[in-house]
Amino acid sequence: MPAQPRGRDVSLIIGGARSGKSRFAEGLATATGLPVAYVATARGDDAEMRERIARHRAERPASWTTIEVPLALSRAILTEAAPARVVLVDCLTLWLTNVMLGNLDVEHEADGLLAALGASAGPVVLVSNEVGYGIVPDNALARAFRDHQGRLNQRVAGLASRVTLVAAGLPLDLKLPKEAA
Amino acid sequence: MPAQPRGRDVSLIIGGARSGKSRFAEGLATATGLPVAYVATARGDDAEMRERIARHRAERPASWTTIEVPLALSRAILTEAAPARVVLVDCLTLWLTNVMLGNLDVEHEADGLLAALGASAGPVVLVSNEVGYGIVPDNALARAFRDHQGRLNQRVAGLASRVTLVAAGLPLDLKLPKEAA
Amino acid sequence: MPAQPRGRDVSLIIGGARSGKSRFAEGLATATGLPVAYVATARGDDAEMRERIARHRAERPASWTTIEVPLALSRAILTEAAPARVVLVDCLTLWLTNVMLGNLDVEHEADGLLAALGASAGPVVLVSNEVGYGIVPDNALARAFRDHQGRLNQRVAGLASRVTLVAAGLPLDLKLPKEAA
Numbered sequence: 001m002p003a004q005p006r007g008r009d010v011s012l013i014i015g016g017a018r019s020g021k022s023r024f025a026e027g028l029a030t031a032t033g034l035p036v037a038y039v040a041t042a043r044g045d046d047a048e049m050r051e052r053i054a055r056h057r058a059e060r061p062a063s064w065t066t067i068e069v070p071l072a073l074s075r076a077i078l079t080e081a082a083p084a085r086v087v088l089v090d091c092l093t094l095w096l097t098n099v100m101l102g103n104l105d106v107e108h109e110a111d112g113l114l115a116a117l118g119a120s121a122g123p124v125v126l127v128s129n130e131v132g133y134g135i136v137p138d139n140a141l142a143r144a145f146r147d148h149q150g151r152l153n154q155r156v157a158g159l160a161s162r163v164t165l166v167a168a169g170l171p172l173d174l175k176l177p178k179e180a181a
Numbered sequence: 182m183p184a185q186p187r188g189r190d191v192s193l194i195i196g197g198a199r200s201g202k203s204r205f206a207e208g209l210a211t212a213t214g215l216p217v218a219y220v221a222t223a224r225g226d227d228a229e230m231r232e233r234i235a236r237h238r239a240e241r242p243a244s245w246t247t248i249e250v251p252l253a254l255s256r257a258i259l260t261e262a263a264p265a266r267v268v269l270v271d272c273l274t275l276w277l278t279n280v281m282l283g284n285l286d287v288e289h290e291a292d293g294l295l296a297a298l299g300a301s302a303g304p305v306v307l308v309s310n311e312v313g314y315g316i317v318p319d320n321a322l323a324r325a326f327r328d329h330q331g332r333l334n335q336r337v338a339g340l341a342s343r344v345t346l347v348a349a350g351l352p353l354d355l356k357l358p359k360e361a362a
Numbered sequence: 363m364p365a366q367p368r369g370r371d372v373s374l375i376i377g378g379a380r381s382g383k384s385r386f387a388e389g390l391a392t393a394t395g396l397p398v399a400y401v402a403t404a405r406g407d408d409a410e411m412r413e414r415i416a417r418h419r420a421e422r423p424a425s426w427t428t429i430e431v432p433l434a435l436s437r438a439i440l441t442e443a444a445p446a447r448v449v450l451v452d453c454l455t456l457w458l459t460n461v462m463l464g465n466l467d468v469e470h471e472a473d474g475l476l477a478a479l480g481a482s483a484g485p486v487v488l489v490s491n492e493v494g495y496g497i498v499p500d501n502a503l504a505r506a507f508r509d510h511q512g513r514l515n516q517r518v519a520g521l522a523s524r525v526t527l528v529a530a531g532l533p534l535d536l537k538l539p540k541e542a543a
Contacts, residue, residue, distance in 0.1 A: 146497055147198065335530050
């Protein structure tokens with residue numbers, strides 16, 4: 001097949017906690033053969049989270065560059081994206097948490113993210129959680145969070161060229177790029 | 182293709198909170214080209230719910246008729262269903278909530294719903310939540326609710342001609358009518 | 363088709379609470395035509411659980427042998443597995459609960475389970491819950507549980523020849539044996 005101009009190259013990998021979605025996304029990034037800019041949105045605010053961050057980092061190839069971006073995600077995507085580099089964002093759920101805890105305007109931040117993804121100069125892989133498959137949470141903040149998360153996933157999925165649900169480490173494609181379908 | 186008698190025309194659209202399941206179901210109803218009777222099971226008991234109801238209503242075509250049916254769902258289906266009209270029920274989860282809060286017999290009400298769906302004179306689209314993918318809830322009522330919801334989804338799915346899981350706004354078909362398979 | 367040596371025959375059936383996963387797994391075991399050794403991991407510690415156990419048991423064929431195995435799962439698999447018998451384990455989620463409540467080393471127990479599945483002399487069907495699709499739980503034990511459950515599902519799925527997600531009683535194949543694919 002002759003080389004041809006590719007369309008938008010944004011992949012969204014969704015799944016539950018400990019579903020293997022991060023590992024799947026890392027495999028996707030690795031498979032491109034391009035260098036990877038890993039955008040970590042986690043905040044090491046407590047011991048449990050710091051342990052988790054350290055464990056994840058130890059599992060990633062040493063050659064990847066890691067950038068910690070708790071909030072300024074759209075700027076990071078615009079800065080890091082390049083035709084010969086993959087930007088891997090892990091994950092939108094922690095970013096959304098940071099946005100809400102920082103009392104920022106979620107819709108405004110989401111607009112910025114969508115604009116950055118639409119304007120990205122290179123491939124982007126994003127990891128996000130499914131959080132809406134349980135009983136309605138008791139507290140209003142948790143309900144607001146899952147509403148925002150669900151809407152954010154829908155918006156990114158609508159723009160993405162590929163959307164994959166990961167369960168028990170196994171992928172289920174919800175949307176595939178035309179060349180792969 | 183010549184017109185042929187269709188079999189049962191019941192579609193069940195399931196998904197998590199804010200998964201895009203209502204929008205998908207609305208698209209399914211619209212795609213039939215038939216007028217739509219929208220059966221809303223939500224109760225506007227508090228401000229958060231009233232705001233949500235108003236937002237959903239504003240997003241629906243003005244031509245649809247809306248009927249508020251917190252409890253008498255089987256009667257509404259039997260009354261509204263017609264060969265040239267789609268009944269769209271949104272959603273079974275709020276209806277089940279109303280049944281349980283009203284101390285009605287869930288199995289009896291579910292039997293009535295299944296009978297109405299089996300006898301429906303026209304196409305019905307139902308929206309329902311998946312609520313069983315989290316940690317076991319602490320309180321007994323929440324556990325009973327997710328048991329009832331799971332069983333109800335299974336029963337309606339067993340009778341339905343089409344069952345679709347929606348995640349991040351994207352459909353995954355679990356069951357398709359024979360003509361479409 | 364000539365008879366041929368089969369590869370590993372381990373099936374993992376995952377799903378939410380009341381998703382129909384147990385019934386689907388039972389159907390899979392029944393369809394082999396082999397006698398079934400049913401390995402029940404539930405503990406009848408309280409009335410709600412005893413009622414659930416009794417209901418499930420009444421729904422199973424009387425010809426099945428039932429073994430109650432709250433903890434010693436790898437030994438039970440090694441003992442019961444045979445080329446002409448199916449071992450059906452229902453479920454890994456209650457087993458993991460028992461392991462954690464018993465203060466056993468989860469990783470060590472999981473290693474033993476994986477080894478037993480790898481060495482099994484006959485077909486094994488395992489049922490497990492998806493518990494990671496809700497809001498992050500408030501308490502640390504629940505968070506640890508869903509992390510362990512997610513990792514366990516990934517490990518068993520990695521070894522299994524078949525992995526099926528069940529929703530509303532309907533199967534979605536995540537991994538199929540080569541002969542069936």
